[in-house]
Amino acid sequence: MNQLVFVKNDQVVTDSLNISEVFGKRHSDVLRDVRDLGCSEDFRQRNFAESSYINSQNKEMPMYYMNKKGFTLLVMGYTGKEAMKFKEAYINEFERMENELRAPRILSEKEQLMASMKLTIETAEELTTVKSEVKEIRTMVEQQITLDHGEQRKVQKSIAQRVYELAEQIEHPQLVFNSRDQIEVDVRQEVSRYFRELHREIKDRFGVASYKDIKRKDLQSAINYINNWIPRKVVVS
Known part of the structure; x- marks a missing residue:
């Protein structure tokens, strides 16, 4: 279930191939369902992104990425006990990954060391700048005393x-x-x-x-x- 949704361009999404596989539908039918949603063009642009993939015959084929709103609207008409179970699983996974994406990421030991070194360098550069500015001000003041x-x-x-x-x-x-x-x-x-x-x-x-x-x-x-x-x-x- 961890593969139901994923992060793309800093947004939690799924795609039409994934939905086709999980809900047991032909991909061409999922594409048709997306195109026949009847939603506004603004909603479509905000929540669906048309893309493509290379199939087993090395041919470029159409597909869609969608966020939680797009997914919810698309599978609203999918019925049955299994479909409901998958809907719940998707929604739960969307929420889990969105919360994870919003939460501060814990840095690794190497990343913490690099961040500390960067902060030290930046602090040293700022201190040098401040000292230089203070020296200039002091010189100007002394020249007027x-x-x-x-x-x-x-x-x-x-x-x-x-x-x-x-x-x-x-x-x-x-x-x-x-x-x-x-x-x-x-x-x-x-x-x-x-x-x-x-x-x-x-x-x-x-x-x-x-x-x-x-x-x-x-x-x-x-x-x-x-x-x-x-x-x-x-x-x-």
């Missing part, structure tokens, strides 16, 4: 240190001044000019409104620039 308070102080100290280094060069022995007071005034003026000039060039160099807005990624570059900065000119009146 400005200096914190401690880093701002570091830049500020570097500016002051460079300016006062340059200020020491103003008091050169070769320079002649009218008085010591005049020297101090001139040095203070130059120091003030150095601060203004260096701050302005830092803003221009790094495209910021203030040294506080320098991007963290540019901190070391800014320090190096400050440490090697030279004013445009030194004027001592």
